[in-house]
Each structure stands twice: as structure tokens, then as C-alpha cells.
Amino acid sequence: MTKQVHDHCTCSETITVGKKQHLMQQIAECEFMLIDINLFLDTHPDDTRALDDYNCYAEQLAALKDLYVKNYGPIHNFGNSVSKGSWRWVKADWPWHNDHMSEPMSKEDTHHVDL
Amino acid sequence: MWIYEKKLIYPVGDIRPNPRMAKLIAMLLGGANGELTASLTYLNQRYCMPCPAVAAVLTDIGTEELSHVELLSVIMKKLLADASTESLREAGMDGWVADHNCCPFPQDQEGYKWTAAYIGTTGDPIADITNNMAAEQKARAGYEGVLRFCDDPQVIAPLQFLRQREIVHYQRFGEALNVLNEYMERYQVCPVTRK
Numbered sequence: 069m070t071k072q073v074h075d076h077c078t079c080s081e082t083i084t085v086g087k088k089q090h091l092m093q094q095i096a097e098c099e100f101m102l103i104d105i106n107l108f109l110d111t112h113p114d115d116t117r118a119l120d121d122y123n124c125y126a127e128q129l130a131a132l133k134d135l136y137v138k139n140y141g142p143i144h145n146f147g148n149s150v151s152k153g154s155w156r157w158v159k160a161d162w163p164w165h166n167d168h169m170s171e172p173m174s175k176e177d178t179h180h181v182d183l
Numbered sequence: 184m185w186i187y188e189k190k191l192i193y194p195v196g197d198i199r200p201n202p203r204m205a206k207l208i209a210m211l212l213g214g215a216n217g218e219l220t221a222s223l224t225y226l227n228q229r230y231c232m233p234c235p236a237v238a239a240v241l242t243d244i245g246t247e248e249l250s251h252v253e254l255l256s257v258i259m260k261k262l263l264a265d266a267s268t269e270s271l272r273e274a275g276m277d278g279w280v281a282d283h284n285c286c287p288f289p290q291d292q293e294g295y296k297w298t299a300a301y302i303g304t305t306g307d308p309i310a311d312i313t314n315n316m317a318a319e320q321k322a323r324a325g326y327e328g329v330l331r332f333c334d335d336p337q338v339i340a341p342l343q344f345l346r347q348r349e350i351v352h353y354q355r356f357g358e359a360l361n362v363l364n365e366y367m368e369r370y371q372v373c374p375v376t377r378k
């Protein structure tokens with residue numbers, strides 16, 4: 069399933085519901101855009117085009133992360149990700165583990181949420 | 184306040200064990216011009232930075248550098264984990280693994296331990312931002328030096344990404360210096376005048 073997120077700016081990205089690894093890839097790409105635009109805006113705060121792009125990608129990142137968190141567990145700690153059913157922060161693999169992003173979590177840990 | 188994200192800033196795939204490469208990566212992480220030095224330098228400089236926009240640059244780049252520390256740490260771990268005893272001994276990394284296993288530890292390729300003396304914080308806004316421009320170029324040169332000895336595409340890709348980020352940071356600090364000069368002129372900020 070594909071959902072058009074924005075139709076009013078230069079960001080024409082869409083969210084594609086796919087596997088865990090693919091979704092994380094989309095999050096990483098979107099977040100990288102935001103890091104780079106963020107730094108640019110720090111020294112070009114009056115650039116309205118960059119600001120529009122920032123806000124578009126920020127909305128898109130929030131949607132992508134929400135989808136990931138609901139399906140595969142929290143990305144953030146300290147209340148910035150919800151943890152439905154059980155305390156899933158301790159379950160999902162860590163970035164330095166060899167199986168990071170390669171295997172989805174077990175079925176009972178995963179309840180798929182469609183857009 | 185910082186919030187952790189359970190993800191890397193750049194994906195890392197399957198990396199072949201290579202203790203010799205781990206030794207070189209150590210320099211990028213815990214050497215004089217490494218990512219740890221950069222992060223702490225920029226974050227510490229914030230407290231004497233009068234210009235809010237430049238304080239934002241220091242916060243944001245200092246934070247991004249922390250994610251670079253983590254990325255290099257993961258690469259380091261993968262280069263050391265599952266390496267044979269022989270290859271560790273040959274690379275001169277047996278002492279490292281005996282002491283730290285495959286955890287990162289801030290020291291350079293020659294074994295010099297990271298020291299707080301590397302942190303380039305003077306509290307003088309102009310001196311600090313100028314220092315950071317040089318620091319980014321030295322870090323960029325460091326990546327190029329290490330890439331010369333790297334033949335694993337799974338290591339080359341993240342190192343090239345990190346090298347590119349040094350160039351972007353250099354650009355932003357250059358702009359920040361202009362923003363800072365304008366700010367200091369407009370508000371008549373003189374960092375040497377203290378009573």
C-alpha cells in the first residue's frame with residue numbers, strides 16, 4: 069500500500085508499507101534529509117524553500133516512525149515512542165547486533181497496523 | 184537533554200573481520216582529530232557562545248558527531264568480533280581485545296589514549312569557530328588517509344559518508360563564522376572585555 073504524504077511542496081516522497089528493514093531504510097533516508105536541512109537552516113534561517121522542505125520531511129518522518137514503532141517496537145526511549153502490550157524497548161535488537169534489521173520480531177511481538 | 188534513537192545514522196552491513204582496519208578506525212573515533220574530540224569540543228563551546236544561531240550550529244553538529252562516534256563504534260565492533268587470534272596478534276590488536284574485547288575504546292592507531300587536552304574549547308567565539316573549521320578539514324583528511332587502506336565495500340561506504348559530512352560541517356562552520364561576526368558587530372560583543 070502506498071500513501072501520498074505531501075502534495076504541496078518539493079518533497080514528493082511516499083510511504084510504502086514494506087518489511088522492517090525497508091521501513092528503517094526509509095526512516096534513515098528521511099531523517100538524513102532533515103539533519104542536513106536542519107544544519108543548513110541554522111545558518112540560513114530565512115530560506116523559506118528549505119523551511120518548507122524541512123516541515124514536509126518532518127511530517128513524513130513522524131508518519132514513518134509511527135508506522136515502524138507500531139509494527140516493530142520503539143525507536144526512542146524516555147516516552148518518545150509508545151510501547152503497546154509489553155515493554156518492547158528491551159526486546160528489539162540493538163544497532164550493533166549482527167541481526168539488526170535483518171529479522172522481523174516474533175509474531176506475538178508484532179501487530180501490524182495499516183495506514 | 185538528549186534522546187537516544189535505536190538506529191544508526193548510516194546503515195552498516197555485514198563486515199568481514201579485519202583487526203588492521205579496526206586499528207585505523209580507532210584513530211577516526213578516539214584520535215586527536217576524531218569524532219569524540221569533535222563532539223565534546225562543539226558541545227562544550229556552546230556555553231560561551233553569545234550568538235543563538237551559532238549556538239544552534241554547535242548543538243546540532245555536536246549531536247550529529249555523537250552519532251558518528253556510534254557508527255564508528257559499530258564498525259569497530261564488527262571488525263574485531265570473530266577475528267582470529269592470529270590476525271589480532273599480527274595487527275597488534277591482541278592487547279586491545281584482551282583489555283576491551285571488541286568494544287570501542289578511545290585511543291588512536293598508535294595506542295595513544297584519548298585525552299581531554301584534545302578538546303579545543305577556548306570560550307572565545309571567533310577562536311572556537313575558526314578552530315572547528317580546521318578540525319573538520321583535519322577529520323576529512325583523516326578519513327581519506329584511512330580510506331586509502333580500506334578494501335571492504337561495507338566499510339568504505341560508511342567512511343565515505345562520514346568524510347562527506349566533514350565537508351558539510353566545514354561549510355556550515357564557515358557560514359557560522361560570518362553570522363557570528365555580523366552578530367558581534369551589531370551587538371558590540373567583545374569577548375575579551377571582562378570585569
